[in-house]
Amino acid sequence: MEKTVGFLGLGKMGKNVVLNMLRNKYKVIAFNRSKGPLEEVAAAGAIAASSPADLVGRLGGRRVVWIMYPAGEVTDNAVKNLGDLLKPDDIVIDGANSNYKDSVRHYNYLKERGVSIVDAGCSGGPSGALNGMSIMVGGERETYEYLKQLFGDLSVPNGLLYTGPAGSGHFVKMVHNAVEYGMMQSIAEGFDLLANGPYKELSLDSIATLWNHGSVVRGYLIELTARALQKDGRLRSVAPYVEDNGEGRWSVNAAVEHSIPFSVISGALFERFNSRSEEHFGNRLLAALRHEFGGHAIKPE
Secondary structure (H helix, E strand, C coil): EEEEEEECCCCCCHHHHHHHHHHCCEEEECCCCHHHHHHHHCCCCCCEECHHHHHHHHCCCCEEECCCCCCCHHHHHHHHHHHCCCCCCCCCEECCCCHHHHHHHHHHHHHHCEEEEEEEEEEHHHHHHCCCCCCCEEEEHHHHHHHHHHHHHHHHEEEEEEEECCCCCHHHHHHHHHHHHHHCCCCCCCHHHHHCCCCCCCCCHHHHHCCCCCCCCCCCCCCCCCCHHHHCCCCCCCCCCCCCCCCCHHHHHHHHHHCCHHHHHHHHHHHHHCCCCCHHHHHHHHHHHHHHHHCCCCCCC
16 A cells, blocks of 8 residues: 555544654644644654545545544544545544444445445553554455554554454454453452452562562553552542443444353443442341341441
């Protein structure tokens, strides 16, 4: 492929993907609604477009447009808009975390117009986006082969996989993120026991650092655990409120749809829901029931 790419969406990941492309000598024409990130990538060598239509108009040959928007309506609208702007044989890359069923729908929509799309699940966070990601790509094989050099330049060694038909890249990335939910919950529960068990003076960041050297649980999430604990040993500056971005919910729904046991990851997702409740009515009811049937004491509010 020609080393020219249009890029829509300069969030935490998107901006760093563009900077990675520029470092790999790609010509990038970018657009973003907020000007700050657009000015930042322009200062690094990207060409700032004034609109998606302006961006597409600046591309030549077999045009390639990478979108990195939040899942749902924003991505739907971007795909519909590009379906009107692009010509047959052009390519769209959805590098964000769209629902895999939406990715199949986007593929069918654009195929009717002769435009190709691949769903590229990108893992590695903002640091990986800048320095090398793990990328899992679904779509037509010919389209993937055309883009393979681009994906290879943006990924770490052995960090690129063609997963199969449309939607499969985002499906694999969805399950990846669901596994991440379970791993994070396990780490959180383990360190909760370390922090509140019988040995109150344990150095939690030292334990996390130790575990990342030769232990069977070593890895990136343990490394990040150590980093967080080094900043604040008891995390008193962090509210116990855990958000989710959708992939956990989609994975649980898919597991139910296909009758796949998914207990650990489902539990991790529900723990996130539990973290957001200030009322905790269910726990209040549990305490009241114990009092009603057994006379167990209730702790006053």
